[in-house]
Amino acid sequence: MISSPDEPIQALHAASELLRALASPVRLGIVRELSGGGKHVHELVTALGVSQPLVSQHLRVLRASRIVTARRQAREIEYSLTDDHVAHIVLDAIRHAQE
Structure with missing residues (x-):
């Protein structure tokens, strides 16, 4: 299902902001790397x-x-994904682009 008339416009705006934040090869690469754990x-x-x-x-x-x-962590900062949902989006997009 792509959308419904009952779907709040706020959810569409939030999804748009998420995709905008990911709209960079470097950021996609960071998410891909963090999908395996903190770095x-x-x-x-x-x-x-x-x-x-x-x-x-x-x-x-x-x-x-x-x-x-x-x-x-002591003198360094470990970065990790907030949740795995974004990793799935990015990894699926990368796989799709490679097909």
Whole structure:
């Protein structure tokens, strides 16, 4: 089912904001990497092959959208997904693009 007349417009706006927050190859890559569990920035930098400032910038967007959470561990911060729903969306989109 795509939509119904009874569906609140707020839900459509929220879904639109979620997709907008994911609309970047780097952010999709971050979510893909975090789907396997929490990671530190340096691990994301290595996995994605992009600079640390770029990863940090995209993590800020994902945190602001409540897609990613951060937890301090001594001198480092571990990032993880808020829930698995977003990982399913991203992984399915990547699989679909590869078909």
